[in-house]
Amino acid sequence: MSAVQVTGASKIFNQGTPKQVDALIDVNLTVEPGEFVSLIGPSGCGKSTLLRLIANLLEPTTGSITVNGKQASQSRLDQDYGMAFQQAGLFDWRTVAKNIELPLELKGWDKTKRAARAQEMLELVKLPEFAELYPWQLSGGMQQRIAIARALAAHPPLLLMDEPFGALDEMTREYMQGELLRICAETSTTVVFVTHSIPEAVYLSHRVVVMSPRPGRITDLINVNLGAKRTEDTRAAADFFTGITAVREALRGTHADHANAGAVRGVEDR
Amino acid sequence: MFVLSIVLVVALWEMYKVVGPQDGGKLFGAGVLPRSNDTAMPHIWTMLSRYGRPEVRGSDKRVWVVVLEGAWFSFRLAIVGFLLGSSIGVGLSVLMSRFRLVERGLLPYLVVSQTVPLIALAPLVALWGGKLHIFGFEWPRWFSAAVLGAFLSFFPIAVGTLRGLASAPAAAVELMESYAASWKQILLKLRFPSAIPYMIPAFKLGASGSVVGVVVAEISTGLKGGIGRLIIEYAREATADPAKVFTAVFGAAALGLTMAGVIAISDVYLMRNRPKETSS
Numbered sequence: 001m002s003a004v005q006v007t008g009a010s011k012i013f014n015q016g017t018p019k020q021v022d023a024l025i026d027v028n029l030t031v032e033p034g035e036f037v038s039l040i041g042p043s044g045c046g047k048s049t050l051l052r053l054i055a056n057l058l059e060p061t062t063g064s065i066t067v068n069g070k071q072a073s074q075s076r077l078d079q080d081y082g083m084a085f086q087q088a089g090l091f092d093w094r095t096v097a098k099n100i101e102l103p104l105e106l107k108g109w110d111k112t113k114r115a116a117r118a119q120e121m122l123e124l125v126k127l128p129e130f131a132e133l134y135p136w137q138l139s140g141g142m143q144q145r146i147a148i149a150r151a152l153a154a155h156p157p158l159l160l161m162d163e164p165f166g167a168l169d170e171m172t173r174e175y176m177q178g179e180l181l182r183i184c185a186e187t188s189t190t191v192v193f194v195t196h197s198i199p200e201a202v203y204l205s206h207r208v209v210v211m212s213p214r215p216g217r218i219t220d221l222i223n224v225n226l227g228a229k230r231t232e233d234t235r236a237a238a239d240f241f242t243g244i245t246a247v248r249e250a251l252r253g254t255h256a257d258h259a260n261a262g263a264v265r266g267v268e269d270r
Numbered sequence: 271m272f273v274l275s276i277v278l279v280v281a282l283w284e285m286y287k288v289v290g291p292q293d294g295g296k297l298f299g300a301g302v303l304p305r306s307n308d309t310a311m312p313h314i315w316t317m318l319s320r321y322g323r324p325e326v327r328g329s330d331k332r333v334w335v336v337v338l339e340g341a342w343f344s345f346r347l348a349i350v351g352f353l354l355g356s357s358i359g360v361g362l363s364v365l366m367s368r369f370r371l372v373e374r375g376l377l378p379y380l381v382v383s384q385t386v387p388l389i390a391l392a393p394l395v396a397l398w399g400g401k402l403h404i405f406g407f408e409w410p411r412w413f414s415a416a417v418l419g420a421f422l423s424f425f426p427i428a429v430g431t432l433r434g435l436a437s438a439p440a441a442a443v444e445l446m447e448s449y450a451a452s453w454k455q456i457l458l459k460l461r462f463p464s465a466i467p468y469m470i471p472a473f474k475l476g477a478s479g480s481v482v483g484v485v486v487a488e489i490s491t492g493l494k495g496g497i498g499r500l501i502i503e504y505a506r507e508a509t510a511d512p513a514k515v516f517t518a519v520f521g522a523a524a525l526g527l528t529m530a531g532v533i534a535i536s537d538v539y540l541m542r543n544r545p546k547e548t549s550s
Contacts, residue, residue, distance in 0.1 A: 136545040
């Protein structure tokens, strides 16, 4: 059974009005359990939309989406996935521990069980001594680690991430990438990861999904062969650069399309 | 700062008494400058010492006791009005944030309701006193004053809370939805906590509104026992005993400050763990 199965999914906003946007057209994607898949593409290619379809925060206009073999709507109710965004989005009025407990609280877990799980998650992200602090007392990287702990608190099999490291500086970002890989390996979590950084996508992923805009669609699937365990040395490995070049070329193709599409549109508009 | 500003006001008052014209002054033919004689503007110390003397000649009751009792009476009415007003205000804002249709339909009426002068409304509501029976309870006369307090306090609370409930970031709402949180869970765990910085100033306005409402209601309906009644009673004696009316006016002002103080304390308590720059 696949972790995520997207079949013939399209998403059209404002259908039938002059403001109609074809965000996604006929997308097919299968993610296997334990796999790390990145979605990459220029802005407007629908990568965030695709992530929100998988999360059932949006309903597809056509097509079907299953998560863990269940309808996406059902898997959202069952909390089969955790989610992390570019902004850590921690609640200012809750302590770090209480922030991590939020999804458990919504599920109706009792207090002692919640506290124990929060502590376990804090140890997983290596911030055990920060439980009683408030989010605004932490650095951006720490906040993002807490957000990951919160997303994984209910031990979901799937983690959906929307440019989670986009707002971090380069050093923190590389550290966080390493941490994310370690955490996912320890918890054997499947990840769908939206990014617009080519090295990030290549470093993290088993497969990189290249997307292009207008209409949003998948144009390429690139397998990355960096071995089971990525280390800091991986960033200097030849395979790493091969991967980056492959993704870059795939993206360039979409960019050319993009430019042409823009030019044609421009003519039509006049 | 507060003490300093009081000293400044007292100094200005006394200075004007020294330099201002005794019988008022005319500027470009209009009588704009107030009279500075002792009847119109008693000395501050006359006002203060008036607190210590009996209310009426031959009585044991000193003025400060009477003012305090009146203030306490009005304070309780204002609290009832404030509680009533805030529950109505918060209730309406929750309804409005839940249903856009209710917001569009209701909000204009709320705005219109605040343009009706309280003085016009007061006798009407006062008429219900002792006449209306709801679920077997008789509508007591004092309750009319509390209702008018609520009338002035609910509006800023409803508008402020509505704004606050809408202030929750879209990403946070999306996060809650990804946890399959119900509407009620989102309201209690996300919307209300993010509304608090908006609600506190609104509640401050509401609290002082409830005091104004109660005092004005007491004045215009003649309800006995409160600070509003004291103000009109003492105002009648203003020519003979000019300092007396000021004792009651200060009592009313202190009442409003106390209400605002209660909210300020809860502000400090509720915002103690938030980043400091968002504190209102």
